[in-house]
Amino acid sequence: MINLTVDGILQEGASASDGFGLFTSKSVVAMRVNGELRDLAHKLADGDVVEGVEISSEDGLNILRHSAAHVLAQAVQTINPEAKLGIGPPIRDGFYYDFDVVDSFTPEDLKALEKQMERIIRSGQRFVRRVTNDGDARIELSGELYKLELIGLKGSDLGEGSAEVGAGELTIYDNVDPQSGETVWRDLCRGPHLPNTRMIGNGFALTRVAAAYWRGNENNKQLQRIYGTAWPTKDELRAHQERLEEAARRDHRRLGTELDLFSFPEEIGSGLAVFHPKGGIIRRVMEDYSRKRHEESGYDFVYSPHITKSNLFEISGHLGWYADGMFPPMKMDEEIDENGVVRKQGQDYYLKPMNCPFHILIFKSQARSYRDLPLRMFEFGSVYRYEKSGVLHGLTRVRGMTQDDAHLFVTPDNMEQELTDVIGFVLGLLRDYGLDDFYLELSTREEGNPKFVGADDIWEKATATLQKVATATGLELVPDPGGAAFYGPKISVQARDAIGRTWQMSTIQLDFNLPERFDLEFTAADGSKQRPVMIHRALFGSIERFFGVLTEHYAGHFPPWLAPVQVVGIPVADAFSDYLHSVAAELRKHGVRVMVDDSDDRMQKKIRNHTKDRVPFMLIAGGEDADSGAVSFRFRDGSQENGVPVDVAIERILEAIKTKAQV
């Protein structure tokens, strides 16, 4: 008889000695004992504080997925005993397991492995924890070289490998066949696990195979990784798969083709996009509005060339630490005349990977006074970065892009006000584009790491300032210690889209390095020379990327102010084309992007076409409408409103455009 506190209630003289006795609900799959996750089989001691872990909780799902990963590994080694085990942790929505195998897995292999997993699951093997020690484990797992490496690393920072060996005792989980009582498989593992494999149920699926570097280091061997997903029920698995399908339907690469917005012609090269007329309208409207807002907020518009002599990026330091990410130089060789005299000096020119040094030169073009500051320079600056081929992804990771880039040169005294203004500006503008669910991330330096440049006091002041202005927004603030660039701390704005995915949008970054390198200064009120602080800030990140994010956010249903075609007129029959043309002419006078579909398709076909094209307003007119001076609205969702007087219809359309409403 022991005393336990179970789910917050004190049980004196409890008869149960483990979780099986304590929790009768089948949905409790593990427990927290004094804060530590334990198997249900864990023997409880007097005074323990115990909480049941529901399978649908975050901990429960992780345990389910981790157990599924074990079953996958067992299945792989059943089919291929030569496979060596890497690590197999739970991840968001699922799990993976890494294997060292001679031949990589195929989709057919996955089918076979799923079948094998089902067999293991149905056999109801028990997961049994066994404490071991380094020496015994090394003997027992002598064939598993990766596991041996993990044993050697026990206690150090393993990242995802921490599912294998934790800080406490070294443990192995045996899979015990319930009929024979024999151990049929084992894995080095910290646990905990489900009581038995049967509880994994049928809500799992293997999803894909991929290569992954052992312990995440690209200098290490690549292992074959199998990804899977696992849920408490088949229905939840199905719901997850439907979420993936919804994301696929919204994929901007697919919509870019379907809606004729942009393409990546192979002839131009990887990661280099062209915008088609319809995408061009959206982009231009995005840019126009951004320009207008910047103008209203006191930014100066500047322009700079796409290429520069190497010298500029030597001063900035980019060639020193970032040359791999830049396109290689255009070499202008020196010319020597017949007398051996250098007529023209050789030069390397580079495509710019960033705009800051150019803006700095504008700052330096004259002596600056504290009265000039803050100085805010804005440019839609096109930059080129030689991203590795494997990382390119639609518009969100490209090699040529245009940043909505600004650099603010401020005095240390300006800093707080300026940062407050910038963050307000950023959030306001993002909201205008239809994103309104944000959180902030504050990236700070790692204490004691010498790679971070700049004086301690200015780091402290800058970090405190960022913290203060970020907190003042009232948004959730996630710390990112050690995530700062070496030259300064930053705030990044993370936005959640319509289906809950988060995208890193704007960054606001302080820079103590470039003002130093370029020896920037201004004359203070007391006549002394002082160094300004630089703030880098991009709202969209890049226009291309933001375009991609908005496309996915709206699933192609751009709000009227952004839609390439805002209104399309559809006559019920040819005879009503002229009537709709006159309505269109009136709309056009107000700057509305409108067309009348007077092709000889049938009306139903036109409705179908323009619905698929995501035109926000379809205006339909036939005899009834023409007679009464009205039109009928049809919207993208299929709803309709008939007999709306033309002037009312026009007013509604103009209002929706003006207010940036979604329809």
Place this chain on the structure above:
RNA sequence: GCCGACUUGGCGCAAUUGGUAGCGCACCUCACUUGUAAUGAGGUGGUUAGGGGUUCGAGUCCCCUAGUCGGCUCCA
């Protein structure tokens, strides 16, 4: 960059074990003139990403190059 898969007319897809490229949409022509998601008929269009090889014969097999996709690593 690494591992794997993939690349067939503008788009989406077919083509038994290698036997000599088809379909839908789009496009063009003609007819039809229609009240809320596909009118009918006819037609144009591909040396199967590019190059090389094996073979009597290659979209199908092999190699190289480019591109795409999924991951890994990376993202100043």
